[in-house]
Amino acid sequence: MKIATFNVNGINGRMPVLLAWLQQAQPDIVCLQELKCTDESFPRQALEDAGYGALWSGQKAWNGVAILARGSQPLESRRGLPGDPKDTQSRYLEAAVAGVLVGCLYLPNGNPQPGPKFDYKLAWFERLIAHAATLVDMASPVVLAGDYNVVPSDDVADIYATRSWKDDALLQPESRAAWRRLLAQGWADAIATLHPGEPLYTFWDYMRKRWPRNAGLRIDHLLLNPSAARLLSKAGVDREVRGMEKASDHAPAWAVLKAAGRGAAAAEGRRRT
DNA sequence: ATGCCTGTCTGGGACAGA
Numbered sequence: 001m002k003i004a005t006f007n008v009n010g011i012n013g014r015m016p017v018l019l020a021w022l023q024q025a026q027p028d029i030v031c032l033q034e035l036k037c038t039d040e041s042f043p044r045q046a047l048e049d050a051g052y053g054a055l056w057s058g059q060k061a062w063n064g065v066a067i068l069a070r071g072s073q074p075l076e077s078r079r080g081l082p083g084d085p086k087d088t089q090s091r092y093l094e095a096a097v098a099g100v101l102v103g104c105l106y107l108p109n110g111n112p113q114p115g116p117k118f119d120y121k122l123a124w125f126e127r128l129i130a131h132a133a134t135l136v137d138m139a140s141p142v143v144l145a146g147d148y149n150v151v152p153s154d155d156v157a158d159i160y161a162t163r164s165w166k167d168d169a170l171l172q173p174e175s176r177a178a179w180r181r182l183l184a185q186g187w188a189d190a191i192a193t194l195h196p197g198e199p200l201y202t203f204w205d206y207m208r209k210r211w212p213r214n215a216g217l218r219i220d221h222l223l224l225n226p227s228a229a230r231l232l233s234k235a236g237v238d239r240e241v242r243g244m245e246k247a248s249d250h251a252p253a254w255a256v257l258k259a260a261g262r263g264a265a266a267a268e269g270r271r272r273t
Numbered sequence: 274a275t276g277c278c279t280g281t282c283t284g285g286g287a288c289a290g291a
Contacts, residue, residue: 009290034290045276062290109291111290168291239279248279249278249291
Protein backbone atom coordinates (compact mmCIF):
# COMPACT_ATOMS: atom_id res chain seq x y z
CA MET A 1 0.00 0.00 0.00
CA LYS A 2 1.39 3.34 -1.09
CA ILE A 3 0.45 6.40 0.97
CA ALA A 4 1.34 9.86 -0.30
CA THR A 5 1.08 13.46 0.83
CA PHE A 6 0.94 16.39 -1.58
CA ASN A 7 0.49 20.09 -0.89
CA VAL A 8 -1.22 21.06 -4.15
CA ASN A 9 -1.39 24.84 -3.53
CA GLY A 10 -4.86 25.21 -5.05
CA ILE A 11 -6.53 21.99 -6.17
CA ASN A 12 -8.67 23.35 -9.00
CA GLY A 13 -5.77 25.02 -10.76
CA ARG A 14 -3.65 21.96 -10.10
CA MET A 15 -5.94 19.27 -11.55
CA PRO A 16 -3.87 18.56 -14.70
CA VAL A 17 -0.78 18.02 -12.54
CA LEU A 18 -2.65 16.07 -9.86
CA LEU A 19 -4.40 13.76 -12.33
CA ALA A 20 -1.19 13.10 -14.28
CA TRP A 21 0.64 12.23 -11.07
CA LEU A 22 -2.18 9.98 -9.77
CA GLN A 23 -2.17 8.12 -13.08
CA GLN A 24 1.60 7.68 -13.04
CA ALA A 25 2.25 7.01 -9.33
CA GLN A 26 -0.93 5.04 -8.53
CA PRO A 27 -0.96 5.86 -4.81
CA ASP A 28 -3.54 3.95 -2.76
CA ILE A 29 -4.09 6.78 -0.27
CA VAL A 30 -3.39 10.46 -0.82
CA CYS A 31 -3.39 13.30 1.69
CA LEU A 32 -3.82 16.70 0.04
CA GLN A 33 -3.22 20.11 1.58
CA GLU A 34 -3.87 23.71 0.58
CA LEU A 35 -6.96 22.95 -1.45
CA LYS A 36 -7.81 26.68 -1.50
CA CYS A 37 -11.39 25.84 -2.37
CA THR A 38 -14.76 25.71 -0.68
CA ASP A 39 -16.50 22.40 0.01
CA GLU A 40 -18.81 23.19 -2.92
CA SER A 41 -16.00 23.72 -5.42
CA PHE A 42 -14.02 20.56 -4.58
CA PRO A 43 -13.52 18.52 -7.81
CA ARG A 44 -15.14 15.34 -6.49
CA GLN A 45 -16.37 14.08 -9.84
CA ALA A 46 -13.02 14.44 -11.64
CA LEU A 47 -11.30 12.50 -8.86
CA GLU A 48 -13.99 9.84 -8.90
CA ASP A 49 -13.51 9.52 -12.66
CA ALA A 50 -9.80 8.99 -11.95
CA GLY A 51 -10.70 6.13 -9.62
CA TYR A 52 -10.51 7.84 -6.24
CA GLY A 53 -13.06 8.20 -3.48
CA ALA A 54 -12.56 11.41 -1.52
CA LEU A 55 -13.18 13.10 1.79
CA TRP A 56 -12.49 16.81 2.09
CA SER A 57 -12.58 19.79 4.40
CA GLY A 58 -12.54 22.96 2.35
CA GLN A 59 -12.34 26.65 3.16
CA LYS A 60 -12.70 29.77 1.04
CA ALA A 61 -9.37 30.93 -0.43
CA TRP A 62 -7.00 29.26 2.07
CA ASN A 63 -6.07 26.01 3.73
CA GLY A 64 -8.23 22.93 3.09
CA VAL A 65 -7.30 19.24 3.32
CA ALA A 66 -8.52 16.07 1.64
CA ILE A 67 -7.99 12.31 1.77
CA LEU A 68 -8.26 10.22 -1.38
CA ALA A 69 -8.55 6.43 -1.57
CA ARG A 70 -8.06 4.47 -4.74
CA GLY A 71 -11.12 2.33 -5.44
CA SER A 72 -12.87 3.06 -2.15
CA GLN A 73 -14.40 5.74 0.05
CA PRO A 74 -12.34 6.85 3.08
CA LEU A 75 -14.27 6.41 6.34
CA GLU A 76 -14.10 9.66 8.28
CA SER A 77 -12.99 9.39 11.90
CA ARG A 78 -12.26 13.04 12.72
CA ARG A 79 -12.62 16.52 11.23
CA GLY A 80 -10.41 19.15 12.88
CA LEU A 81 -8.10 18.73 15.84
CA PRO A 82 -9.62 18.65 19.32
CA GLY A 83 -8.74 21.33 21.84
CA ASP A 84 -9.96 24.63 20.37
CA PRO A 85 -13.57 24.98 19.22
CA LYS A 86 -12.83 28.54 18.06
CA ASP A 87 -10.32 27.33 15.48
CA THR A 88 -12.18 27.37 12.16
CA GLN A 89 -9.21 26.77 9.83
CA SER A 90 -9.47 23.57 7.77
CA ARG A 91 -6.20 21.88 8.59
CA TYR A 92 -6.92 18.36 9.84
CA LEU A 93 -8.90 15.42 8.53
CA GLU A 94 -8.67 11.78 9.59
CA ALA A 95 -10.05 8.61 8.05
CA ALA A 96 -9.75 4.85 7.97
CA VAL A 97 -8.81 3.26 4.65
CA ALA A 98 -8.27 -0.49 4.25
CA GLY A 99 -7.27 -1.01 7.87
CA VAL A 100 -4.95 2.02 8.07
CA LEU A 101 -5.84 5.13 10.05
CA VAL A 102 -4.68 8.21 8.18
CA GLY A 103 -4.38 11.71 9.59
CA CYS A 104 -4.00 14.42 6.94
CA LEU A 105 -2.61 17.64 8.33
CA TYR A 106 -1.62 21.12 7.23
CA LEU A 107 0.34 22.65 10.07
CA PRO A 108 0.28 26.46 10.18
CA ASN A 109 3.22 28.19 8.53
CA GLY A 110 3.72 30.58 11.43
CA ASN A 111 5.38 33.51 9.68
CA PRO A 112 6.21 36.12 10.58
CA GLN A 113 7.82 35.21 13.86
CA PRO A 114 7.58 36.23 16.55
CA GLY A 115 3.93 37.19 16.47
CA PRO A 116 0.36 35.90 16.65
CA LYS A 117 0.79 33.61 13.62
CA PHE A 118 3.76 31.92 15.21
CA ASP A 119 1.82 31.59 18.47
CA TYR A 120 -1.01 29.93 16.51
CA LYS A 121 1.46 27.55 14.88
CA LEU A 122 2.87 26.44 18.24
CA ALA A 123 -0.58 26.15 19.81
CA TRP A 124 -1.79 24.05 16.86
CA PHE A 125 1.32 21.89 17.20
CA GLU A 126 0.50 21.29 20.88
CA ARG A 127 -3.00 20.16 19.95
CA LEU A 128 -1.52 17.83 17.31
CA ILE A 129 0.91 16.37 19.87
CA ALA A 130 -1.93 15.78 22.32
CA HIS A 131 -4.08 14.08 19.70
CA ALA A 132 -1.17 12.05 18.30
CA ALA A 133 -0.57 10.66 21.80
CA THR A 134 -3.97 8.95 21.56
CA LEU A 135 -3.06 7.33 18.21
CA VAL A 136 0.57 6.22 18.51
CA ASP A 137 -0.05 3.04 20.49
CA MET A 138 -2.90 1.72 18.37
CA ALA A 139 -2.50 -1.89 17.32
CA SER A 140 -3.36 -1.03 13.72
CA PRO A 141 -1.15 1.07 11.43
CA VAL A 142 -1.50 4.84 11.79
CA VAL A 143 0.05 7.38 9.43
CA LEU A 144 0.14 11.13 10.10
CA ALA A 145 0.94 12.68 6.74
CA GLY A 146 1.05 16.25 5.56
CA ASP A 147 2.75 19.59 5.33
CA TYR A 148 4.28 20.03 8.79
CA ASN A 149 5.90 23.36 7.92
CA VAL A 150 8.95 22.28 9.90
CA VAL A 151 12.46 21.78 8.53
CA PRO A 152 13.65 19.16 11.03
CA SER A 153 17.32 20.21 11.09
CA ASP A 154 19.93 22.44 9.46
CA ASP A 155 21.45 19.35 7.82
CA VAL A 156 21.66 19.36 4.02
CA ALA A 157 19.24 16.44 4.07
CA ASP A 158 16.57 18.90 5.21
CA ILE A 159 17.55 22.25 3.65
CA TYR A 160 19.93 23.41 0.94
CA ALA A 161 21.30 26.30 2.99
CA THR A 162 20.05 28.12 6.04
CA ARG A 163 21.27 31.69 5.57
CA SER A 164 18.12 33.15 4.02
CA TRP A 165 15.88 31.05 6.26
CA LYS A 166 17.40 31.48 9.71
CA ASP A 167 14.62 33.77 10.97
CA ASP A 168 11.85 31.77 9.30
CA ALA A 169 9.18 30.07 11.40
CA LEU A 170 9.98 26.74 9.73
CA LEU A 171 13.45 26.57 11.28
CA GLN A 172 12.89 28.04 14.72
CA PRO A 173 14.00 26.11 17.83
CA GLU A 174 10.42 26.14 19.15
CA SER A 175 9.10 24.54 15.94
CA ARG A 176 11.82 21.91 15.97
CA ALA A 177 11.38 21.17 19.66
CA ALA A 178 7.67 20.48 19.04
CA TRP A 179 8.58 18.24 16.09
CA ARG A 180 11.04 16.28 18.25
CA ARG A 181 8.50 15.89 21.05
CA LEU A 182 5.99 14.52 18.55
CA LEU A 183 8.49 11.96 17.22
CA ALA A 184 9.54 11.03 20.76
CA GLN A 185 6.06 9.59 21.30
CA GLY A 186 7.20 6.76 19.03
CA TRP A 187 6.56 8.02 15.50
CA ALA A 188 8.96 7.18 12.67
CA ASP A 189 9.75 9.72 9.94
CA ALA A 190 9.38 7.42 6.91
CA ILE A 191 11.76 9.23 4.57
CA ALA A 192 14.45 9.92 7.18
CA THR A 193 14.24 6.29 8.32
CA LEU A 194 14.87 4.78 4.90
CA HIS A 195 17.03 7.56 3.45
CA PRO A 196 19.08 9.03 6.28
CA GLY A 197 21.20 11.97 5.21
CA GLU A 198 19.74 12.15 1.70
CA PRO A 199 18.42 15.53 0.56
CA LEU A 200 14.89 14.45 -0.35
CA TYR A 201 13.36 17.92 -0.46
CA THR A 202 9.61 18.38 -0.86
CA PHE A 203 9.32 22.15 -1.32
CA TRP A 204 11.07 24.65 -3.57
CA ASP A 205 10.00 28.27 -3.44
CA TYR A 206 8.66 29.69 -6.71
CA MET A 207 10.95 32.66 -6.29
CA ARG A 208 14.62 33.13 -7.02
CA LYS A 209 15.00 30.09 -9.29
CA ARG A 210 15.00 27.78 -6.34
CA TRP A 211 13.71 24.79 -8.29
CA PRO A 212 16.36 24.94 -11.06
CA ARG A 213 19.00 25.35 -8.34
CA ASN A 214 17.51 22.50 -6.23
CA ALA A 215 17.33 24.95 -3.35
CA GLY A 216 14.72 22.97 -1.49
CA LEU A 217 13.34 22.21 1.96
CA ARG A 218 12.06 18.97 3.47
CA ILE A 219 8.80 19.95 5.16
CA ASP A 220 6.23 17.35 4.01
CA HIS A 221 6.46 14.29 6.19
CA LEU A 222 4.86 10.91 6.80
CA LEU A 223 5.00 9.80 10.42
CA LEU A 224 4.31 6.14 11.18
CA ASN A 225 3.27 4.61 14.48
CA PRO A 226 5.18 1.41 15.46
CA SER A 227 2.56 -0.84 13.82
CA ALA A 228 2.96 1.01 10.54
CA ALA A 229 6.75 1.40 10.86
CA ARG A 230 7.10 -2.39 11.01
CA LEU A 231 5.52 -2.54 7.53
CA LEU A 232 7.60 0.25 5.97
CA SER A 233 9.32 -0.98 2.82
CA LYS A 234 9.93 2.09 0.61
CA ALA A 235 9.73 5.87 0.79
CA GLY A 236 10.51 8.71 -1.56
CA VAL A 237 9.64 12.01 -3.17
CA ASP A 238 8.20 12.34 -6.69
CA ARG A 239 10.31 15.38 -7.43
CA GLU A 240 9.58 15.36 -11.16
CA VAL A 241 6.09 16.65 -10.29
CA ARG A 242 7.72 19.93 -9.20
CA GLY A 243 9.12 20.35 -12.69
CA MET A 244 5.80 20.00 -14.51
CA GLU A 245 3.93 22.80 -16.24
CA LYS A 246 1.88 24.82 -13.71
CA ALA A 247 3.44 22.91 -10.81
CA SER A 248 2.73 23.33 -7.12
CA ASP A 249 5.68 24.58 -5.08
CA HIS A 250 5.61 21.19 -3.30
CA ALA A 251 6.25 17.69 -4.63
CA PRO A 252 4.47 14.55 -3.37
CA ALA A 253 6.19 12.48 -0.68
CA TRP A 254 5.21 8.86 -0.16
CA ALA A 255 5.76 5.64 1.78
CA VAL A 256 4.94 2.02 0.96
CA LEU A 257 3.63 -0.29 3.67
CA LYS A 258 3.81 -3.97 2.87
CA ALA A 259 0.71 -6.10 3.33
CA ALA A 260 -1.15 -3.40 5.21
CA GLY A 261 -4.91 -3.66 5.12
CA ARG A 262 -7.26 -6.26 3.78
CA GLY A 263 -6.63 -7.14 0.18
CA ALA A 264 -3.31 -5.30 0.04
CA ALA A 265 -1.29 -8.48 -0.39
CA ALA A 266 -3.52 -9.50 -3.28
CA ALA A 267 -3.16 -6.05 -4.80
CA GLU A 268 0.61 -6.27 -4.53
CA GLY A 269 0.46 -9.66 -6.20
CA ARG A 270 -1.60 -8.32 -9.06
CA ARG A 271 0.83 -5.47 -9.54
CA ARG A 272 3.76 -7.87 -9.92
CA THR A 273 2.11 -9.93 -12.66
C1' DA B 274 14.20 46.02 4.30
C1' DT B 275 12.45 44.56 -0.03
C1' DG B 276 11.63 41.89 -4.17
C1' DC B 277 11.68 37.67 -5.80
C1' DC B 278 6.63 33.99 -7.69
C1' DT B 279 2.02 32.08 -7.51
C1' DG B 280 -2.38 31.33 -5.54
C1' DT B 281 -7.33 33.22 -4.18
C1' DC B 282 -10.80 36.59 -4.40
C1' DT B 283 -11.72 39.86 -7.66
C1' DG B 284 -11.97 42.30 -11.43
C1' DG B 285 -6.63 45.88 -8.90
C1' DG B 286 -4.32 45.07 -5.53
C1' DA B 287 -4.23 42.99 -0.90
C1' DC B 288 -2.96 39.07 1.49
C1' DA B 289 -0.89 34.57 2.22
C1' DG B 290 2.33 31.25 1.42
C1' DA B 291 7.25 29.23 3.36
